[in-house]
Amino acid sequence: MERFFVITGGPGAGKSSLIEALATCGLGFMPEAGRAIIQDQQAIGGNALPWGDRQTFAELMLGWELRSYREAQRRDGTVVFDRGIPDVIGYLRVCGLPVPAHIQRAAEVFRYHRRVFIAPPWPGIYRQDAERRQSAEVARATHDMMLRVYTDLGYDPVPLPLVSIADRARFVLGRIG
Numbered sequence: 790m791e792r793f794f795v796i797t798g799g800p801g802a803g804k805s806s807l808i809e810a811l812a813t814c815g816l817g818f819m820p821e822a823g824r825a826i827i828q829d830q831q832a833i834g835g836n837a838l839p840w841g842d843r844q845t846f847a848e849l850m851l852g853w854e855l856r857s858y859r860e861a862q863r864r865d866g867t868v869v870f871d872r873g874i875p876d877v878i879g880y881l882r883v884c885g886l887p888v889p890a891h892i893q894r895a896a897e898v899f900r901y902h903r904r905v906f907i908a909p910p911w912p913g914i915y916r917q918d919a920e921r922r923q924s925a926e927v928a929r930a931t932h933d934m935m936l937r938v939y940t941d942l943g944y945d946p947v948p949l950p951l952v953s954i955a956d957r958a959r960f961v962l963g964r965i966g
Contacts (some may be wrong), residue, residue, distance in 0.1 A: 793861060793901040794965055795873040796949075797939065798908030799932035803954065807908070808871045810958040817864045821871035822853035823880075843884050851877045851892055857900050867965060879938040883931050896942055905944045906961055907936055909951065915923050 796804045805821060812818045823839070826849045830837050837845040854874045861868040875896045881888050910929045939946050947964060949957055 790801055792867045793858075793870060793904055794867065794904065794906065794961075795870045795875075795901045795939075796906045796961075797872050797876055797879075797935045798909065798949075799928035799930075799935070802908035802910060802932065803949075804908045805871055806954050807949070807957050807961065808869055810954045811869050811961060814958060814962060815866075817861065817866055817868040819861055819868060819870045822850045822857070823872070826850060826853065835961060839880075839884075843881075843886060847877050847881050847886070847892070848871040850880065855895065855899065869961075870901065873901050873905065874903075875942055875944075876935060876937045879931065879934040882938070883927070883934045896938075902942070902965075903943070903945050904964065905939050905948055905966075906947050906949055907932070907939070907946045908949045913951075949950075 796808060798804055802843070805824075806821075808818050823846075826846065827838060829835070830841075830846075836842045839846055839847050851874065854870075854872070854877065857870065858874070861870070874892075877892055878888050878896055910932050936946050950960055952960070
């Protein structure tokens with residue numbers, strides 16, 4: 790979809806803050822799956838977590854991303870996604886888990902704009918919290934894997950500059966038109 794833009798990268802690189810800033814500029818957005826799934830699983834005592842049943846966590850992320858894609862299709866104008874379907878592939882690969890054929894197929898069928906924004910690791914802002922338990926090393930590995938996955942799927946990753954949220958938002962807005 791030419792009006793669907795993904796912002797991806799490793800955890801703690803400023804993606805969600807950037808998307809919040811873009812939303813204040815009037816862009817539609819779809820929130821990240823991972824954090825919400827973790828919060829829900831913790832609330833119900835579930836084990837579909839990145840430190841629990843990783844395969845089930847990935848399936849829940851896929852379901853969330855497919856639903857987000859369909860919801861975005863009903864909206865007018867540009868929509869920015871806090872991660873996309875290919876991120877599920879990246880997550881599985883970082884975990885050393887196999888990528889089921891249906892997840893690979895989902896990433897091939899449900900497409901976003903060719904230009905994908907990728908937030909590089911930013912040690913100055915990286916913080917762990919209740920949902921973000923990954924080390925800085927895993928955050929970097931996740932960034933590198935997302936770069937590889939999106940490139941392999943034919944996307945053109947655009948690295949985000951390490952600047953203020955407002956400047957990042959101007960950078961993205963200048964490139965999505």
